[in-house]
Amino acid sequence: MEEILKQALLYDFYGELLTGHQKRVYEDVVLNDYSFSEVAENLGISRQGVHDMIRRCNRLLTGYEEKLHLVERFISLRAQVGQIQKIAGEHRQDPAMKEIEGIAVSILEEL
Amino acid sequence: MEEILKQALLYDFYGELLTGHQKRVYEDVVLNDYSFSEVAENLGISRQGVHDMIRRCNRLLTGYEEKLHLVERFISLRAQVGQIQKIAGEHRQDPAMKEIEGIAVSILEEL
Structure with a gap:
């Protein structure tokens, strides 16, 4: 980094x-x-x-x-939530996926 | 708590x-x-x-x-990832949902 x-x-x-x-x-x-x-x-x-x-x-x-080790944990966490956001975003025509995408975005904003 | x-x-x-x-x-x-x-x-x-x-x-x-405020942030984060896990688990016949569920479980194990 x-x-x-x-x-x-x-x-x-x-x-x-x-x-x-x-x-x-x-x-x-x-x-x-x-x-x-x-x-x-x-x-x-x-x-x-x-x-x-x-x-x-x-x-x-x-x-x-x-x-x-908080920065280390944070970087790993951000990458994993980013991956969830990406997958959910690719299927956002599905309402449940859209909901997951919204939660992931909210987590990433807070991190 | x-x-x-x-x-x-x-x-x-x-x-x-x-x-x-x-x-x-x-x-x-x-x-x-x-x-x-x-x-x-x-x-x-x-x-x-x-x-x-x-x-x-x-x-x-x-x-x-x-x-x-790390404990506070952690508790909020754990609740949000838990919500993702729950939604994804309810739709795990969908392979993308299954993948998201897996990532959420892995995050919760690390937290």
């Missing part, structure tokens, strides 16, 4: 376990694609400080994943 | 974030249904110590759920 997508997924699952300050820096750099220098200037900290914090956040988020 | 079931689900999702010692005590009391006195004696700590640790573990696990 692309590194940035993996980071975003890790953040999506475990971001709430970071402090407010860590979240702000992580979001600016990883999700909003600001440069280390821009974020450093905005927050009045050094460029190295931003760099260290991102590294620390990545270690924390990766550590949670190594323990809980 | 029954309190004991809720505790078991919380532990299932977030238990790996507890220390080894906390896990051992929590499993003995909550999952294996030993009494506080038995666990205290086995581990050579006071009954009050066991009591305090269970309370602390419950606070930690509940705190993770308040931040991450």
